[in-house]
């Protein structure tokens with residue numbers, strides 16, 4: 001027997017648990033982690049190099065602790081794309097939206113407190129809750145993966161969580177939550193506690209609908225969390241951000257590590273924001289490919305959840321893990337999120353999507 005985690009004096013709630021992680025397999029077509037399949041365009045790579053070179057000259061100094069220039073540009077991006085004006089005091093940034101969520105749970109959750117999410121949803125919400133000592137409440141969804149307002153509001157009223165997560169568009173199912181539902185759940189959360197409502201909009205740029213940013217007006221306990229990992233095609237950058245009332249931005253600074261955003265990260269993100277228009281054109285291509293995946297999968301005979309994201313949940317399989325393996329045997333990696341009967345595929349390039357569609361067409365033939 002080798003010495004392992006459980007032989008260490010780790011916290012009880014971490015015993016027997018495994019770290020989050022999708023398999024990183026070396027296969028020709030990887031459509032399993034909702035990444036943007038397009039590498040950054042060369043002029044942007046050049047601009048990043050320039051900005052990072054300039055930052056490198058000052059690496060003997062700590063970075064701008066408050067990331068003022070970056071937050072100002074993120075605020076401009078949000079204002080330009082939503083028509084709802086936010087400024088520097090409304091925006092906070094961290095290393096991926098995972099860190100944003102962690103800071104929110106450190107601030108508003110923690111020992112003796114709870115958070116709720118409507119499952120199936122982004123599993124990291126529950127894992128970050130565990131890591132921050134926040135109790136996790138798995139909230140309900142319908143069979144079709146929609147949130148039933150009455151049932152969800154009832155869960156909030158009875159459980160009185162300190163933090164409510166609403167992921168829209170939802171991961172892994174792809175469907176968006178109607179603004180009316182978010183509003184009703186915000187009201188329920190205020191009546192119950194009041195608690196913080198975190199709307200995770202990691203995939204909002206791919207949606208047929210609009211961002212919920214305008215709902216921030218007059219709602220200081222609402223937070224919208226966003227990321228540059230998907231629409232900006234910059235998952236490797238690790239840059240997430242939030243928009244909220246300035247008091248929320250002040251509050252998360254109580255838990256953020258000093259100088260948490262490196263000068264290299266800030267420089268790279270600023271370069272990417274200069275190329276927003278080009279990057280958003282890729283988003284349009286991906287949306288068209290996502291719509292094609294939805295319609296072709298339906299033509300092949302699969303059940304598909306309506307998608308507002310850059311991925312599609314499809315099924316139903318008698319055994320989704322066996323189906324996942326058979327698709328992998330054909331050189332295409334999709335995601336098995338452990339939802340019985342369903343698999344998830346991220347929209348790739350047209351060629352990658354064709355390879356995926358060929359693989360599932362063959363699979364369907366084999367099954368019938």
Ligand code: PMP
Pocket residue numbers: 034095096097098099122167170171200202203226227228229235238239240
């Ligand atoms: N929220 C949702 C709903 C996600 O799916 C993801 C990434 N898979 C994230 C947040 C985290 O993204 P990142 O930390 O790369 O910003």
